[in-house]
Amino acid sequence: MMSLAVPLHPIANETHKILSRRLIISGVIMGILALLVASRYLYLQIILHDDYSTRSNENRIKLRPINPERGIIYDRNHIPLVENRPRYSLVLQSKKEAHVNLALERLNTILHLGDTKINSIRNHINQQSASAHTIPLPLNLDSEQLAKIMVERYWLPHIELKVRSMRYYPYQDVFAHILGYVSGITEQERWQLDEVNYKNTHVIGKVGIEKVYEQVLNGNVGYENEEVNALGQVLRVIDKQAPQQGKQITLHIDSRLQQFAWKLLEGKQGTIIALEPATGGILAMVSAPSFNPNPFIMGMGQEEFRALSKAENRPLFNRALQGQYSPGSIVKPVFALAALHHNVISSQTHIVDTGVFQLPNDPRRYRDWKPEGHGEKVNVYQAIVESCDVFFYQTIVNLGIERLAPFIQQFNFGIPTGIDIDSTAEAKGLVPNDAWKRQVWKQAWYAGDTVNLSIGQGFLLTTPIQIAVMTAILANRGVKPIPRIVHSIDKKVEEPQLTLIRDEIEPAHWNLVLRAMRNVVHGNKGTGRGINRHIQYTMAGKTGTVQVVSKSQDDEALGQEVKEIKQTNRDHSVFIGFAPFEQPRIAVAVIVENAGDGSKIAAPIARKILDAYLIP
Amino acid sequence: MQLYSASGQDEAVMQRQLIFVVFGYILMLIIAQIPLRVVALWVPLLFIIGLALLVMVLLGGEVTRGVRRWLEVFWLFRFQPSDVMKVLVPLTVAWYLAGQNLPVRFPHIVLSVAIILLPIVLIAMQPDLGTAILIALSGLFVLFLAGCPWIYIILMAVIFLTSMPLIWNYVLLGYQKQRFITLFNADSDPLGAGWNILQSKTAIGSGGIWGKGWLQGTQSQFNFLPESHTDFIIAVTGEEWGLFGILFLLALYIAILYRGFYIAWYTPKIFDQLVCAGITLMFFIYALVNMAMVAGVLPVVGVPLPLISLGGSSMITIMAGFGLLMAGANAMRKSI
Numbered sequence: 001m002m003s004l005a006v007p008l009h010p011i012a013n014e015t016h017k018i019l020s021r022r023l024i025i026s027g028v029i030m031g032i033l034a035l036l037v038a039s040r041y042l043y044l045q046i047i048l049h050d051d052y053s054t055r056s057n058e059n060r061i062k063l064r065p066i067n068p069e070r071g072i073i074y075d076r077n078h079i080p081l082v083e084n085r086p087r088y089s090l091v092l093q094s095k096k097e098a099h100v101n102l103a104l105e106r107l108n109t110i111l112h113l114g115d116t117k118i119n120s121i122r123n124h125i126n127q128q129s130a131s132a133h134t135i136p137l138p139l140n141l142d143s144e145q146l147a148k149i150m151v152e153r154y155w156l157p158h159i160e161l162k163v164r165s166m167r168y169y170p171y172q173d174v175f176a177h178i179l180g181y182v183s184g185i186t187e188q189e190r191w192q193l194d195e196v197n198y199k200n201t202h203v204i205g206k207v208g209i210e211k212v213y214e215q216v217l218n219g220n221v222g223y224e225n226e227e228v229n230a231l232g233q234v235l236r237v238i239d240k241q242a243p244q245q246g247k248q249i250t251l252h253i254d255s256r257l258q259q260f261a262w263k264l265l266e267g268k269q270g271t272i273i274a275l276e277p278a279t280g281g282i283l284a285m286v287s288a289p290s291f292n293p294n295p296f297i298m299g300m301g302q303e304e305f306r307a308l309s310k311a312e313n314r315p316l317f318n319r320a321l322q323g324q325y326s327p328g329s330i331v332k333p334v335f336a337l338a339a340l341h342h343n344v345i346s347s348q349t350h351i352v353d354t355g356v357f358q359l360p361n362d363p364r365r366y367r368d369w370k371p372e373g374h375g376e377k378v379n380v381y382q383a384i385v386e387s388c389d390v391f392f393y394q395t396i397v398n399l400g401i402e403r404l405a406p407f408i409q410q411f412n413f414g415i416p417t418g419i420d421i422d423s424t425a426e427a428k429g430l431v432p433n434d435a436w437k438r439q440v441w442k443q444a445w446y447a448g449d450t451v452n453l454s455i456g457q458g459f460l461l462t463t464p465i466q467i468a469v470m471t472a473i474l475a476n477r478g479v480k481p482i483p484r485i486v487h488s489i490d491k492k493v494e495e496p497q498l499t500l501i502r503d504e505i506e507p508a509h510w511n512l513v514l515r516a517m518r519n520v521v522h523g524n525k526g527t528g529r530g531i532n533r534h535i536q537y538t539m540a541g542k543t544g545t546v547q548v549v550s551k552s553q554d555d556e557a558l559g560q561e562v563k564e565i566k567q568t569n570r571d572h573s574v575f576i577g578f579a580p581f582e583q584p585r586i587a588v589a590v591i592v593e594n595a596g597d598g599s600k601i602a603a604p605i606a607r608k609i610l611d612a613y614l615i616p
Numbered sequence: 617m618q619l620y621s622a623s624g625q626d627e628a629v630m631q632r633q634l635i636f637v638v639f640g641y642i643l644m645l646i647i648a649q650i651p652l653r654v655v656a657l658w659v660p661l662l663f664i665i666g667l668a669l670l671v672m673v674l675l676g677g678e679v680t681r682g683v684r685r686w687l688e689v690f691w692l693f694r695f696q697p698s699d700v701m702k703v704l705v706p707l708t709v710a711w712y713l714a715g716q717n718l719p720v721r722f723p724h725i726v727l728s729v730a731i732i733l734l735p736i737v738l739i740a741m742q743p744d745l746g747t748a749i750l751i752a753l754s755g756l757f758v759l760f761l762a763g764c765p766w767i768y769i770i771l772m773a774v775i776f777l778t779s780m781p782l783i784w785n786y787v788l789l790g791y792q793k794q795r796f797i798t799l800f801n802a803d804s805d806p807l808g809a810g811w812n813i814l815q816s817k818t819a820i821g822s823g824g825i826w827g828k829g830w831l832q833g834t835q836s837q838f839n840f841l842p843e844s845h846t847d848f849i850i851a852v853t854g855e856e857w858g859l860f861g862i863l864f865l866l867a868l869y870i871a872i873l874y875r876g877f878y879i880a881w882y883t884p885k886i887f888d889q890l891v892c893a894g895i896t897l898m899f900f901i902y903a904l905v906n907m908a909m910v911a912g913v914l915p916v917v918g919v920p921l922p923l924i925s926l927g928g929s930s931m932i933t934i935m936a937g938f939g940l941l942m943a944g945a946n947a948m949r950k951s952i
Contacts, residue, residue, distance in 0.1 A: 015762075015763065015886060016886070016889075018762075018763035019761055019762065019763065019880075019886070019889055019890075019893075020881060022760060022761045022762075023761065023877055023880060023881060023893055026761070026877075026893075026897060027877055030873060030897070030900055030901075030904075033904050034866060034870060036908075037866070037904055037907050037908050037911070037913075038866055040908065040911045040913055041820065041854065041859055041862045041863075042859060044817060044820045044911060045820060045823055045824055045854065045858060045859040045862070046824070046825060046859065048821045049821055049822070049824045049825075051821065052817065052818050052820070052821025052822040053821070053822045
């Protein structure tokens with residue numbers, strides 16, 4: 001405390017006098033505050049000492065978090081697609097290096113894991129978040145190992161055997177690209193999470209539904225206040241707050257159809273997407289090849305992961321959302337609508353197709369897929385049914401890229417569809433135009449570029465999900481759905497999101513184009529007529545055969561997709577369709593890489609999907 | 617020694633802290649050799665640099681638990697520019713007021729408050745409201761010591777009190793409100809915010825008069841007490857050394873306060889007086905606030921215990937402040 005008896009300052013002017021007074025005042029105030037703080041400690045340490053001692057020494061209260069059960073994901077028929085299985089796991093209780101070393105050494109002696117396995121476990125430990133107090137070890141214990149550990153557990157320091165509820169994906173590869181998987185929380189993720197809620201949680205969703213709906217699936221942690229004695233034995237549970245379990249998610253997916261589709265693509269590379277045009281609900285979405293998500297849960301070794309991520313057929317790559325393909329002839333119905341809408345052609349306009357098309361003043365000859373051509377008088381209806389290339393060369397060159405591009409964007413070309421998984425990972429595709437080409441290629445747009453584009457080749461790139469949405473828009477006559485995987489969360493239905501496309505297309509044009517699509521399958525000259533045998537409903541469709549080789553010659557800038565395709569020269573087989581024609585309940589898009597003609601491979605697959613869904 | 621126990625007898629932590637102590641000590645000795653009138657010449661520039669650093673933190677500081685406070689400086693250590701402001705704000709206010717024709721009049725108050733507000737707003741945006749309030753307080757102390765008329769002091773208090781509801785509704789973030797609520801009802805959130813306080817009170821209370829002995833604290837050694845080597849270190853003192861230890865520590869702080877005021881009283885120049893008194897007050901208030909916070913009488917604001925808690929930039933700041941005090945003492949000796 002300040003003494004008031006100090007002599008006055010030598011230079012005793014007014015300011016100094018004030019300052020001295022103020023110093024004394026602050027000294028007194030500080031003294032009082034110090035007394036208050038001291039008395040608080042006095043109160044805690046003398047008067048409440050007995051209370052707190054009891055709490056601290058004899059009967060320590062231990063707060064134990066109780067993890068919520070992660071929400072189950074169901075298909076549309078309430079079939080569970082994931083399980084929570086009780087699993088034994090070893091949990092490391094300390095992170096101190098000496099403890100870890102001793103624990104791993106003993107563990108190795110008991111289970112004979114070998115140095116490589118031990119090192120990979122050590123790596124796993126080092127990668128864990130600094131704030132994690134306990135670390136589950138990435139080991140799948142079989143019953144023999146479990147027995148050994150049970151016997152030796154008192155000799156195994158700093159490790160506890162715990163039963164935990166762990167995610168399991170019973171269908172393995174089939175739903176991997178939709179559901180994604182859960183896996184260990186990394187340091188970086190830990191900072192973003194609610195510290196309290198994830199205190200005792202070791203995994204979070206990394207991709208797919210598991211990631212996007214992490215908050216919903218995880219639930220809220222509960223706790224139990226236990227009174228434990230000095231030996232750590234639980235004397236009684238004082239109070240308990242039950243955890244709030246994760247919510248149940250129901251998908252639009254029909255697991256039967258998904259499995260069926262998966263079988264159809266077995267051993268192939270490609271995608272099948274089936275959706276409900278009226279809601280945008282995805283019924284099936286297969287990207288083949290796929291991967292088994294289960295090893296990811298406990299954390300797989302680096303070698304294992306590298307093998308998977310570097311595999312030539314890229315099983316981790318979700319082709320349905322991220323694969324960018326030239327769509328091929330399946331765009332012809334939409335292109336026809338564009339030309340009709342802008343009055344470039346009428347339903348009566350016809351051309352002569354000799355099998356070859358040439359631009360004025362350009363020696364280059366663009367061929368039709370049919371070498372002898374489609375005849376003297378080809379109109380738009382026939383051009384769709386028979387997939388006449390020359391008709392579209394001529395028509396789209398007349399329409400021009402600057403009118404075509406904005407029109408087809410309405411059919412979801414060149415923009416993400418907004419599907420409710422992996423929205424960041426969804427590829428955009430590409431709708432090129434003059435400005436784009438000048439920017440990227442430093443070249444003007446040539447009429448030849450339009451010719452290539454008019455049959456869905458050239459610079460145009462689409463993802464399978466975009467093609468599926470385009471098919472749904474055709475089935476809906478202009479109503480565009482946002483594709484949705486999730487149907488409802490805990491019985492609360494997610495409303496379908498539908499918009500009308502901007503251009504008001506005349507009903508006559510819709511009728512013309514859709515009728516032509518029906519006759520692609522049902523007409524006797526249709527390119528898809530091969531799949532109409534014994535068909536019990538009316539459907540619409542369009543075949544596509546995407547040339548791979550000619551594309552790779554001029555499109556270096558398009559990146560990996562093209563490079564990958566270079567490995568083999570066969571065309572991609574593509575088909576879109578919907579059924580029943582009158583009241584569409586399902587739209588389907590099929591792409592099979594390097595499988596050849598669209599009518600031979602993709603179309604029969606689509607027919608089987610439609611049959612499986614429509615015929616009980 | 618306390619840190620050694622609190623950090624779980626981690627020698628690496630001790631070594632790092634020792635480096636900071638040595639570095640801070642050297643810095644203190646260097647600063648002590650610079651006459652305060654020379655320091656005064658550099659104050660405005662330093663203040664502006666300090667502000668620039670705060671802006672840098674907001675733009676690109678490292679995010680720790682969603683809060684931007686740290687700035688990576690070279691490879692040496694991460695440091696918190698708001699720590700530097702703890703010294704710079706009282707220094708700048710003192711520099712400004714000492715240049716005026718005192719006693720303090722209204723325009724001086726306005727400008728001083730402006731000097732204080734500038735860094736405070738930046739720090740509050742980090743968001744680090746606790747530090748912001750304390751730094752504001754340390755600037756206002758200087759204003760008070762320089763003879764700010766009582767009427768303005770009362771006015772400021774009234775303005776602050778009336779704006780409380782507004783601050784609660786519009787400025788405070790969710791976790792900050794939670795800390796206030798926790799203060800009055802620690803059991804409301806026993807897994808989260810209430811946990812620290814419950815555990816620190818248990819640690820202190822169970823220490824009793826004489827404590828459990830060094831390294832014998834069960835609360836701290838068994839990891840019941842979070843943040844035991846940083847902001848909550850005094851709980852370890854309370855548990856292991858008891859009330860005796862706490863009072864001893866408090867006595868040391870009071871001795872420093874006394875010495876600081878003694879220098880401020882006798883040193884001749886008004887600037888030196890304001891600096892010495894301001895820094896001493898700031899130092900003491902930090903100690904009190906930390907002790908009160910750990911004992912559960914103030915909300916958890918993230919204020920370290922000066923000289924004891926782990927933390928490089930806080931240690932160095934305090935040592936620099938002591939350097940200024942010693943410079944003031946040098947001037948005092950010469951004048952007598």
